Amino acid sequence: MAAVHRSNVQPALLGVVAAAGTFGLLGTVSALWENPLFVRMTPAGDLEMALLAVMSVLTGVYVMVKVPACSTGSAGLGGVMGFLGIACPTCNKILMVLFGGEALLTYYEPVRIYVAVAGASVLAAAVVHQMWRRLVVVGPA
Helix, strand or coil: CCCCCHHHHHHHHHHHHHHHHHHHHHHHHCCCCCCCCCCCCCCCCHHHHHHHHHHHHHHHHHHHCCCCHHHCHHHHHHHHHHHHHHCCCCCCHHHHHHHCHHHHHHHHHHHHHHHHHHHHHHHHHHHHHHHHHHHHHHCCC
């Protein structure tokens, strides 16, 4: 059995912490579960919870792959899109100021889940790109 090297444990631990932190923070802020800090005004379904779990795992994997800080643009974009897709549109003050409640419920709410799926897809593409880059540029560990 191969010995686990200390250098392999640290990225894995950071990835687990990032995944758990993402799940807890985004789930609380988007009020996917009842909490005393935030109240959701539109109902959340199982798909939002599943997308949150997918995004959390992808974030953890992305953190596990050592990447330079300047290459986080697509992962950040995917995370923001995913958050906007799972979050309550009328609870987001920025969206409310920009578009108004009626426009959000009429135009954004019907496509909101697709925004979350697109965000998770962008994040997945960033993970695959960084893993590919690591294998090709850096080489296997």
